[in-house]
Structures are given as structure tokens and as C-alpha cells.
Amino acid sequence: MIYKNYPMVSRVVFGRGSFNQLEDILTPKRLNVNAPFIFLVDDVFKNNSWLTERIPQAYCDQIIYISTDEEPKTSQVDELVEKIILNHKDKPSGIIGIGGGTVMDLAKAVAIMLSNEGQAKDYQGWDLVKNPAVYHVGIPTISGTGAEVSRTTVLTGPDKKLGINSDYTPFDQVILDPELTKDVPKDQWFYTGMDCYIHCIESLNGTYLNAFSKSYGEKAFDLCKEIFLEDTLSQEEAQDKLMMASWHGGMSIAYSQVGVAHAMSYGLGYLLGTKHGIGNCIVFDHLEEFYPEGVALFKAMKQKHGITLPKGICANLDDNQFKIMIDVAMSLEPLWENALGKNWKKTITPEKLRSLYEKM
Numbered sequence: 001m002i003y004k005n006y007p008m009v010s011r012v013v014f015g016r017g018s019f020n021q022l023e024d025i026l027t028p029k030r031l032n033v034n035a036p037f038i039f040l041v042d043d044v045f046k047n048n049s050w051l052t053e054r055i056p057q058a059y060c061d062q063i064i065y066i067s068t069d070e071e072p073k074t075s076q077v078d079e080l081v082e083k084i085i086l087n088h089k090d091k092p093s094g095i096i097g098i099g100g101g102t103v104m105d106l107a108k109a110v111a112i113m114l115s116n117e118g119q120a121k122d123y124q125g126w127d128l129v130k131n132p133a134v135y136h137v138g139i140p141t142i143s144g145t146g147a148e149v150s151r152t153t154v155l156t157g158p159d160k161k162l163g164i165n166s167d168y169t170p171f172d173q174v175i176l177d178p179e180l181t182k183d184v185p186k187d188q189w190f191y192t193g194m195d196c197y198i199h200c201i202e203s204l205n206g207t208y209l210n211a212f213s214k215s216y217g218e219k220a221f222d223l224c225k226e227i228f229l230e231d232t233l234s235q236e237e238a239q240d241k242l243m244m245a246s247w248h249g250g251m252s253i254a255y256s257q258v259g260v261a262h263a264m265s266y267g268l269g270y271l272l273g274t275k276h277g278i279g280n281c282i283v284f285d286h287l288e289e290f291y292p293e294g295v296a297l298f299k300a301m302k303q304k305h306g307i308t309l310p311k312g313i314c315a316n317l318d319d320n321q322f323k324i325m326i327d328v329a330m331s332l333e334p335l336w337e338n339a340l341g342k343n344w345k346k347t348i349t350p351e352k353l354r355s356l357y358e359k360m
Helices: 018-029 074-087 101-113 186-204 211-229 235-252 260-272 276-284 292-304 319-330 333-340 350-358
Strands: 011-014 037-042 062-066 094-099 136-140 154-156 161-165 173-176
Touching: 011 018, 018 094, 018 136, 018 173, 037 101, 062 074, 062 101, 074 101, 074 154, 094 101, 101 136, 101 154, 101 161, 154 260, 161 260, 173 235, 186 211, 186 235, 186 260, 186 276, 186 292, 211 235, 211 292, 260 276, 260 319, 260 333, 260 350, 276 292, 319 350
Parallel strands: 011 173, 037 062, 037 094, 094 136, 136 173
Antiparallel strands: 154 161
């Protein structure tokens, strides 16, 4: 038996206001005055001086605002890499992602592609990256995705939605400042928080489960129940705890995998552009057959917070469109094997997936 030797985030700062330490963290990492730090920032912060004025720019450093209207694409990564190479004399000293899962996934992917030849789509899959990424830092401004700690960067490519899963993907540094999540809209807070909750359910009910995954998954699960079902926390305590739930939820799948909801959500994301958090919620709402207790708790959380999910998003799809979604979902074999075991194809057929998608 050969066990995977996984990398982890090597440095992490946690605390309210810790974003103010960014300059002290970056300064020793600057290679030279022509090697910029590139800040990829969610464009929701474009006119938010409370955050942007604290981004420590010097020399030829650059802020690039990222629209998160759509899920990150391999073509978007290639465009960003080309833009950075053309605009600067030297390879960047580092890439800093400030935002949600979309921005952090882009930061990880851009850091990888600045050191590896070809196009981002060439690296979708497991352990295809040959060269270490440039130094990269993740600063989440919303909690739940686990992107700040995971070894993948999920991208929609020309023919699939799949992560760049590699030892070079995880961030070198993460700054966890719960204050940065203070203005997240309620529905987005819920959908992204549920991404964390669903990570836990899929990990804890999977065939890949082991003590490593279980310890992180159980902690994240307990935190999610406290945050989304109980009324005992102040707003600041809930922000702190959800940020740690996201971290633990991301860690729970390092030695495990996600499952049915993520596989089917990738199909929605690829065909319809459904964003990851809400896509997971739309799918998970119909998965009682696979996760009965987890779905019952999810429905209770949804009701408590007055969340109404979109209905009928697959109502007008034709046979070919259903086939595209089903092919994307079924290509994610490790997810299905974790959910249902090695004989998953006996349960999961194109017909079965179509019947589920038709409910959404």
C-alpha cells in the first residue's frame, strides 16, 4: 500500500484584522523591483477603499479586478497569464488572490501556469503539473469553499469542468481574516456555507473515509450545525467559526473526496454556468436517496434562513444538453467511487442521472 504524500498550506495567519499584515508577509518574498506582486481581487471590492487601500502596492505591482459573474475558465487563466507576461519584464514575485472561491482558484491556476508550458486545459486532472508554481497567497473574503486549503483549482475547460489537482496547487500562504466577510449578502453566505456543509456530508459518508478525513469533517460538520441551526453565536463569532469550518471542510477532502452533489453540480456548471455554491444546493436538495440525514438537515437550514432555491433550471433542456451534463458528471470517477464504491456504475447510469437532473 502506497499512501499519498500530500502537501499542505505551509503558512497561515488567522485573526480579525490580520489582513493588515499582508505587507510584512510579502516584502521578504519580493524577488526584485521588476518582479511584481499581482493582486487578483474580486471586482465587488472595486470601489471599496476599506479593503483596497490596504493592498500594499510598490514598484510595478498590479491589481487586476476579477468578475465573478461566471465560474473560472481555463481560457480566462490563459488570458491572465498572457496579460501578466506581456505587461512585466520579469516573472512575478507572487500571485495574491483576494476574494471567494472563484478568485482563489484563478490565483492558484495562474501561479501554476506562469511556471508551466502550454494551456491551462492541458493540466485539468490529477498530478499533471511538472514545475512548482510561483509563490501564491490566498485571502478568502467569503467562507465555505475550502479553496483556501485545497490542492485543486476547479476550472471549466472547453470539454470538461475539472480541477488542476496537484502538489503544486495549494497556497504557500493563507491569511484568514474573518472581518473581510462582513458584507457578504445573505443568500451568498448561505450557498457558500453550504458548500462546506456538503463537503462534510460527502466526505463523512464516502468509501474513502479514514481517520484523517473524519477528524476534519466532523469538526466542520459540528461548526456548520452551530452556525446554521443554533442561535447562540454573535455575528463575529459566526464569522470566525464559518471561516474555520471552511478550512476544516477543505481539509476533510484532502485524504478523501467529494461525492454525488459535486459530480452533478459540475454538470450544471459546465452546461448552464450555474455557480458552484448554488449549484451544489440545487443538486443536494434532491439527494435524499444518497444522503438522507444530510439532506434532511440541509432542508432545515434552508427553512430556518428563508432560502428559496431556483426551480426548473433543467426544464427546457433537449436530449443533447442532458447528455452533455451527464457525460461531465459521469467522467468524475473518483467522486462516484467515493460516494458509492467501486461498483458505482451499477447504480449510476445515464438514465438515473437524467431522472435526477429533470427534478432540478
